[in-house]
Structures are given as C-alpha cells and as structure tokens.
Amino acid sequence: MIRIALQSKGRLNEKSLELLAEAGISIDGSGRKLLSQASNFPVEVLYLRDDDIPQTVSCGIADIGIVGYNEVMERGYPVEVLQHLEFGKCRLSIAIPKYLEYTGPEFFEGRKIATSYPGILKTWFREKNINCEIREIAGSVEISPSIGLADGIFDIVSSGGTLVQNGLTEVEKVMDSDAVLIGNSTLDDEKMRIVRTLMSRFTSVLRSRGKKYMLVNVPNDRIEDALKIIPSMKSPTLLPLADKGWSAIHAVIDESDVWEKADALKKIGAEDILILSMEKLIL
C-alpha cells in the first residue's frame, strides 16, 4: 500500500482526481475525508493544502504526492520529481507597473518586490548578483505596487489577465510550472513497484490525451502518399477492403492535426474518413 498526498481543494484537486480516475483508480468519498482508500488499487489518498505536500512527502508521511512544481522549488524539501503531469500549467514571473520603463534585471537593484515565493526569487536575484528587497506576503500580491508596498511583484501567471487588471506588465519569466508527481527518495522495493505501475498508467493517460484514432479508405495506388500524410507511432495498420483496389489505414494522430490531415488525404483520393475518440493508449 502506498499513500499519495493530493491538494484537498484548489486548482489541482479536481485534475489530480481526474488523472487517478482515468488511470482506473476509484477513490471513495473523494475530498470529504482527510484520508480515503482506493477500492481497486493499493493506494490511499491524503488530502492536504498544497503548501504542505512537499514536506509531507519528504518526511515519508506520504510516499508520493501531486503538487505544483513551483511549490516543490519554493519549499526546497528533498523529494524526487518523478513525472510532469501536464496540467496546472503556469509560469512564475516578475511584473512592474506598466508606466515604468524596464531596463533589465538591474532595474530591481535597491528596489522592492512583493511575493509569496521568496525562495525562488532570492535564488534568481542571487544568480544575477542583484540586491533586491523581497517582501513576503501571503496573498493579493498583485495589489502591492498600487498600495506602495513594493515596486514590482513576483507571482504565478497563467492567462496574464490578473496582471492587466492591476495595471502591471510582465517583465521577466523566472520559471515554468505544471503539476508534478513527487516521491519520497527512500521508498522500499514493494512501494516502488506500486509507484512504477501508477506512473506507467499515468503515462498512458497523458499519451492518449489530445490524440484521435483515424480510419481512412485509400486506393491501393495512393497508400504510399497517404502514409506520408499520416505517419503513425510505429507503423500504421493497413487492412485490405472487400472492394478490391482499396485499403483501410488506421492510425493515431494528434487532435490538432485532424482537419489538416483529412483535407490532405481527400486531395489524394481518400474516402470515408472516420475520426474516433481514444480511450487509452497503453504501450
């Protein structure tokens, strides 16, 4: 049995549970109890505030956890980053009031920045050899310049809407972040085996996201052209049709390429293009 720490509520909670569910793991009473056990996989879920997840994993109260990479970097606890999970994507950036002229990182020499992520910012300025006063505040960082608390801010940015609303402009991106699976660095073999199974299920789920299954009928003399348009992961499946002179190609393609590939296939004489959702892609 392993224990995974998840955010109890907030931006990563739903997506973390969704990932477990898509990996075939049913958790009962999700989010309502502090600790819930899966009915069909040797894992129990411990729900915590995201700030506490890196420490809980590093000291072994939980074996693994899902948390923003930014929290892992900020807290600095020794944990293994096992997998990037491709949700909760954001960046941590420095922003200043838009009426100020930005001259590069030296702009901050002797100035003040408000943030909830002092650790990451301190390291960034130290590497640049710039003395900037860092004011740690817990929330509403974006209003700091307008109330005279700081000259700029360092915070999470996703769409950039919050910065615009507060008259700020992004001047430096310090890091990118997404949700990551972290692990305690001293897991025994039995736990590692379970973690590996879980990770391979996560990989399958992540791989199938944004993919579609395409079936298309192609005249035999155009198969080569068709295969140039839809290169597949290994080799696409090619099946002869009852109608002599035609074959069906099956392939997995990126959702974003569907229309472009369908148009190109029609141009070389392909017919009956069928696009299906992909449930799982287990390699």
Ligand code: PRT
């Ligand atoms: O209660 P708990 O302590 O568990 O949660 P929390 O309030 O500390 O964190 P939460 O739930 O807000 O965020 C959890 C994680 O989601 C963060 O650590 C990031 O890794 C990730 N994430 C992704 C974000 C965002 N996108 C995001 N946009 N976290 C916060 N924001 C906020 C940001 O702070 C700013 O106020 O959204 C605003 C900016 O958004 P835009 O779209 O206007 O740029």
Ligand code: ZN
């Ligand atoms: Zn938090």
